[in-house]
Amino acid sequence: MNEQLIEKITKMVVEKLQTNQAGAKESRMPVQIFNETPVGNRATEERPHQAAAGGVKFHNTVVRESKADHRPQALPKNSSSEQEKDHDQLADLRKKTPARIAVGRAGSRPKTSTWLQFRFDHAAAVDAVYGEVPEEILNRLDFFQTHSRVQDKEEYIRRPDLGRRLSDDSKRLVKEKCKHAPTVQVVASNGLSAKALEENLEDVYLSLEQSLNNLGIEMGTTFYVDKGRVALMDEIGEILQPDVVIILIGERPGLVSAESLSAYICYKPRIGTIEADRMVVSNIHKGGIPPVEAGAYLGTLIQKILKYEASGVSLVQKEG
Numbered sequence: 001m002n003e004q005l006i007e008k009i010t011k012m013v014v015e016k017l018q019t020n021q022a023g024a025k026e027s028r029m030p031v032q033i034f035n036e037t038p039v040g041n042r043a044t045e046e047r048p049h050q051a052a053a054g055g056v057k058f059h060n061t062v063v064r065e066s067k068a069d070h071r072p073q074a075l076p077k078n079s080s081s082e083q084e085k086d087h088d089q090l091a092d093l094r095k096k097t098p099a100r101i102a103v104g105r106a107g108s109r110p111k112t113s114t115w116l117q118f119r120f121d122h123a124a125a126v127d128a129v130y131g132e133v134p135e136e137i138l139n140r141l142d143f144f145q146t147h148s149r150v151q152d153k154e155e156y157i158r159r160p161d162l163g164r165r166l167s168d169d170s171k172r173l174v175k176e177k178c179k180h181a182p183t184v185q186v187v188a189s190n191g192l193s194a195k196a197l198e199e200n201l202e203d204v205y206l207s208l209e210q211s212l213n214n215l216g217i218e219m220g221t222t223f224y225v226d227k228g229r230v231a232l233m234d235e236i237g238e239i240l241q242p243d244v245v246i247i248l249i250g251e252r253p254g255l256v257s258a259e260s261l262s263a264y265i266c267y268k269p270r271i272g273t274i275e276a277d278r279m280v281v282s283n284i285h286k287g288g289i290p291p292v293e294a295g296a297y298l299g300t301l302i303q304k305i306l307k308y309e310a311s312g313v314s315l316v317q318k319e320g
């Protein structure tokens with residue numbers, strides 16, 4: 001190969017490389033290096049070192065915590081007039097309901113007084129279910145006692161069906177002692193609250209008896225069924241054939257009242273009667289419908305049932 005040509009090509013390559021290196025030095029920019037990027041409300045202070053030859057600068061960042069950043073934010077305070085207004089509104093709400101509202105708390109727990117009242121009301125509800133109606137009340141009202149097919153309270157809670165039927169001995173007793181085919185047959189039962197009968201039965205029954213007498217409506221022989229259910233009236237209707245059966249029974253107790261009584265009424269109930277044919281007047285106690293007032297109202301309601309010969313939904317339809 002021609003030596004002169006080789007030398008010429010080599011010279012051109014060297015000149016080209018030198019030209020590229022010179023251009024790179026002129027376009028090189030200073031580089032700034034930071035240890036970290038400031039985060040949140042942290043303030044940073046830069047302290048540059050003496051730059052070395054070549055134009056490269058290194059920076060350290062010193063992080064300083066701002067004392068004001070960690071101060072708790074002050075919550076806006078309501079004025080005294082706004083606080084008084086809120087207090088009055090809560091007091092007004094508490095007057096309108098026996099429910100536990102605006103009772104406050106101690107940390108994440110109820111206040112001691114609130115918790116103790118809750119425990120007291122719960123114990124009262126348990127006592128109402130497992131209690132017994134005092135015999136002196138039944139004796140004063142001259143009620144004889146019968147039993148459903150339930151053996152004890154535990155079975156009563158587990159087997160509602162057994163509470164809807166009389167025991168065999170009680171059936172015979174009812175047939176022997178009760179008037180057959182009366183206009184109105186009244187029955188009392190402790191149901192889920194013996195306390196309800198203890199507190200309200202006497203006033204309700206005597207008021208109802210007086211109301212029916214004033215209206216000239218015949219009553220049958222009233223009796224008491226221990227551990228009965230509402231649908232017990234169907235079997236009683238089959239046995240005695242009355243026009244109307246009304247059962248005064250203890251309601252399921254709650255944490256507000258454990259002594260609430262209900263009155264279920266049905267026109268000519270028989271086994272297989274549907275629930276839509278029954279009527280109920282509930283919440284009969286000193287904090288709800290007064291017992292004496294409830295008894296008087298039940299008399300007028302029975303009068304209406306006899307007039308239209310229907311109860312429940314059928315009565316509403318016939319009344320128009």
